[in-house]
Amino acid sequence: MRNLETGEVFVSQLDIIKxxxxxxxxxxxxxxPIEAPMAKxxxxxxxxxxxxxxxxxxxxEYQSGVGKLMWLVQNTRPDxxxxxxxxxxxxxxxxxGNYKSLLRVVKFTIVTKNKVL
Numbered sequence: 001m002r003n004l005e006t007g008e009v010f011v012s013q014l015d016i017i018k019x020x021x022x023x024x025x026x027x028x029x030x031x032x033p034i035e036a037p038m039a040k041x042x043x044x045x046x047x048x049x050x051x052x053x054x055x056x057x058x059x060x061e062y063q064s065g066v067g068k069l070m071w072l073v074q075n076t077r078p079d080x081x082x083x084x085x086x087x088x089x090x091x092x093x094x095x096x097g098n099y100k101s102l103l104r105v106v107k108f109t110i111v112t113k114n115k116v117l
Contacts, residue, residue, distance in 0.1 A: 012116040013076045020068050021110055023061065028107040037083035037108040038101065044086040047095045054099050062087075062094045065102050069109065076116065080109065 047053060054062065069077075069084045083105045090098050 011076050012114075013072055014113065016068055016071055017109060017113045020065070020106060021113075023068075024065060024103065024106045025110070028103050028110065031103050031107040033111050034104060034108055037080055037105045038086065042086070042101070044089045044098055044101060046090055047093055047098075051095055053093050054096055058099055059094060062099055062102055063091055065106060066091060069105060072109065077109070079112075079115070080105065083108075 053059070066084060066087045069080055070088070073081045073084050087098070087102055087105065094102070
């Protein structure tokens, strides 16, 4: 996009972020706004046998959310790269804690939706 008044050129993907807001807006409404997509040194650990996993609906939401975030990372939001890489470690079976981490990253993405390249 180009700002005709200033001559600035920028790249944004507000349509994908609108999809994310549509999918997760109500779920992240009560998530506290944060300054970074994940806490410093936070890592996602694969669940072990016997660990609680999210239900089928949340599992599908998790996969969809990570996929949309990956699209943003590849095209306009490299600031999300490490967080999305961590989230993608458990696409086959996220725990409730992993789902909570996804919601934090989604909240950060929504709050910073006006960041552009």
